[in-house]
Amino acid sequence: IPVDLFDLVIFGGTGDLAQRKILPALFRRFCGGQMPKGARIIAAARTNLSQSDYKAMITNAIQAYGGNQANDAVALEAFLDCLTYTRVDATGDIGWPELSTLMAQGQGARVSIFYFSVGPNLFGPLAERLHKHGLAQDSSRIVVEKPFGRDLESARALNATLATHFSEGQIYRIDHYLGKETVQNLMAIRFGNMLFEPLWNSQYVDHIQITVAETVGIAGREAYYDRSGAMRDMMQNHLMQLLCLIAMEPPAKFDPDAVRDEKLKVIRALDTVEPHHIVRGQYQAQQGADDRHDSYRETVGNLRSTTESYIALRAHISNWRWAGTPFYLRTGKKLVARSSVINVFFKDAPHSIFGEEAGRHANLLSIRLQPNEGITLKVTIKEPGPGGMRLMDVPLDMTFSEALGAAGGNPPDAYERLIMDVIRGNQTLFMRGDEVEAAWAWTDPIIAGWQARGDVPKPYDSGSTGPDDADLLMRRDLREWQGIN
Ligand code: NAD
Incomplete structure (x- = not known):
């Protein structure tokens, strides 16, 4: 099933989940012909890294977790061409103007997706900063990892924070099961x-x-x-x-x-x-x-x-x-x-x-x-x-x-399916x-x-x-x- 042109920003792009699951899953979908030409993956994290250092990190990750296709050097190189690293601090102002500029450079109509692959204490701050820097559009989608709260009160508070900036139809709470x-x-x-x-x-x-x-x-x-x-x-x-x-x-x-x-x-x-x-x-x-x-x-x-x-x-x-x-x-x-x-x-x-x-x-x-x-x-x-x-x-x-x-x-893999569902805008397999x-x-x-x-x-x-x-x-x-x- 074809998907629309997209920009996928992965906050926590240097983290364990991004390296073991998210990027290998995207690579396999890329090899499956499911990433439209011009689609971009923007990895954002707190660390200061050059593009080449980041790509080396992700090359290793895909070789370890990407499956058989990771042996295809041409495919891997082409996938890495879709990938950009940028430094962003979820709790401060560092990197946000650069991220805004980067996103504005995307040609043509595209779906913007922000994947919160960071600790749960950063879910709220990220939503707020996306709004403050004008990145939270009506058409944007956010993907929120687990744990979603640690009790009813904290889950309600988190839902309320996210709801300030995003409608329920824009929020994809992942349960990889x-x-x-x-x-x-x-x-x-x-x-x-x-x-x-x-x-x-x-x-x-x-x-x-x-x-x-x-x-x-x-x-x-x-x-x-x-x-x-x-x-x-x-x-x-x-x-x-x-x-x-x-x-x-x-x-x-x-x-x-x-x-x-x-x-x-x-x-x-x-x-x-x-x-x-x-x-x-x-x-x-x-x-x-x-x-x-x-x-x-x-x-x-x-x-x-x-x-x-x-x-x-x-x-x-x-x-x-x-x-x-x-x-x-x-x-x-x-x-x-x-x-x-x-x-x-x-x-x-x-x-x-x-x-x-x-x-x-x-x-x-x-x-x-x-x-x-x-x-x-x-x-x-x-x-x-x-x-x-x-x-x-x-x-x-x-x-x-x-x-x-x-x-x-x-x-x-579950992440392949779920990320593609986010890009297609299908919330059936996400928790409300x-x-x-x-x-x-x-x-x-x-x-x-x-x-x-x-x-x-x-x-x-x-x-x-x-x-x-x-x-x-x-x-x-x-x-x-x-x-x-
Ligand atoms: P991790 O600690 O390996 O990575 C955290 C990432 O967040 C890093 O990229 C780090 O640079 C970034 N980060 C930290 N503080 C930041 C800040 N202030 N601004 C910007 N970036 C910042 O964590 P992880 O294991 O990748 O987990 C990420 C999320 O996914 C967590 O919510 C976790 O509960 C959830 N999760 C992880 C797994 C897993 O297998 N690792 C499984 C299910 C859910």
């Missing part, structure tokens, strides 16, 4: 098939599990993470977005506000989570074959930290469709495997014509977001052989890379301000409860599936986790 091919596939699976939607409610669904397990720890973001924890860093945004897509009503059409209206209704219908339906965990040190992995507390350098690196909870959506169906959500660091999966457990058939001795097997739909993206539906069949009617499960498995060949095995606030309104009382009670997370071994209490949370409901164990 929404850019993942398989996450968008959730909508295609639900609303593109007749098979699932009639069963997608509490009458047929026993419960749903959403797991986002990571093997990595928090190295490199210790200070930020220790102030946030898994609830703020993952649950309030990524898992909440997955929950919305799984639980929302069918929007009338696949358009930004229709989709986001339905997601918002899910968040607003969430009950407050009871304390005994939440398990917080913190990883302990681990002795590997030849080295020792630090504990969470050692990593953050605070041996009394009570920040959680793991959280599991049971949520309820009080609406007509889902009353009575629990949603179990869990996410954590330093777990045994990297796995993001949504498991939809259907109820048992109401009556077994084969008798109880044949065994009962409920259907399970697993949607794997990573790794090994695909879906598996467990169906019940007769156990082969002459031994009478006994039932067993078999998986109907579709791994996208096998079913779709190269196109399925090599989906575009009221969604973010509603998610914080659900999160805040949970965190306030921990603080009031002086809650201390339960220790769990690095490389395990999480704290024992998370298994207990399920066992109390006569269920068990599936996805990483």
Whole structure:
């Protein structure tokens, strides 16, 4: 799909995200023929760098993170020709007149996009300076990274600051989870098939599990993470977005506000989570074959930290469709495997014509977001052989890379998709301000409860599936986790 001519200004153009994700993503889209001739990328940051030093930095970044195409020296050179570096201070006046001049030099009608790839404390100052220097036009768009606030109050304040200078239609709040091919596939699976939607409610669904397990720890973001924890860093945004897509009503059409209206209704219908339906965990040190992995507390350098690196909870959506169906959500660091999966457990058939001795097997739909993206539906069949009617499960498995060949095995990175959507002006996969606030309104009382009670997370071994209490949370409901164990 062609895109309009654009100027994309990346504030934080020397940062980790710009180097690892944003610029490699733009390079791959460039190689895919999606950057119109004359489009410009203007990287802005506080450091004083020459054009050649900056281009050398980005050459290295693209060689490291740009994929196979990075070996194409001609393409890389052509891409670097679209790139300009300029020094700008988000909190002062340095560099703003130069940036204005640079932008004014763009020939022809072009969309201006300002990507705030800087710490969240700079989102407000950047919006204000863009306005002050006449760069915030009615047609400009801004892209805002996470975290969007750390509670309802700060998210509201940030929304209000951005709203002073930009309308909601100009603000693109990124949650890179929404850019993942398989996450968008959730909508295609639900609303593109007749098979699932009639069963997608509490009458047929026993419960749903959403797991986002990571093997990595928090190295490199210790200070930020220790102030946030898994609830703020993952649950309030990524898992909440997955929950919305799984639980929302069918929007009338696949358009930004229709989709986001339905997601918002899910968040607003969430009950407050009871304390005994939440398990917080913190990883302990681990002795590997030849080295020792630090504990969470050692990593953050605070041996009394009570920040959680793991959280599991049971949520309820009080609406007509889902009353009575629990949603179990869990996410954590330093777990045994990297796995993001949504498991939809259907109820048992109401009556077994084969008798109880044949065994009962409920259907399970697993949607794997990573790794090994695909879906598996467990169906019940007769156990082969002459031994009478006994039932067993078999998986109907579709791994996208096998079913779709190269196109399925090599989906575009989330940032490629999302940046192109910003350039096209499509907000469907971006969070609206009221969604973010509603998610914080659900999160805040949970965190306030921990603080009031002086809650201390339960220790769990690095490389395990999480704290024992998370298994207990399920066992109390006569269920068990599936996805990483
Ligand atoms: P970083 O610390 O690596 O880079 C920060 C950038 O901001 C640098 O380019 C720096 O020069 C620039 N900067 C700092 N102060 C400035 C000022 N006063 N004026 C102008 N520029 C200034 O940070 P990062 O990891 O790239 O993260 C950027 C944003 O993206 C943060 O909000 C972060 O939470 C978010 N994010 C990062 C990742 C990631 O993987 N790195 C993932 C998700 C979200």
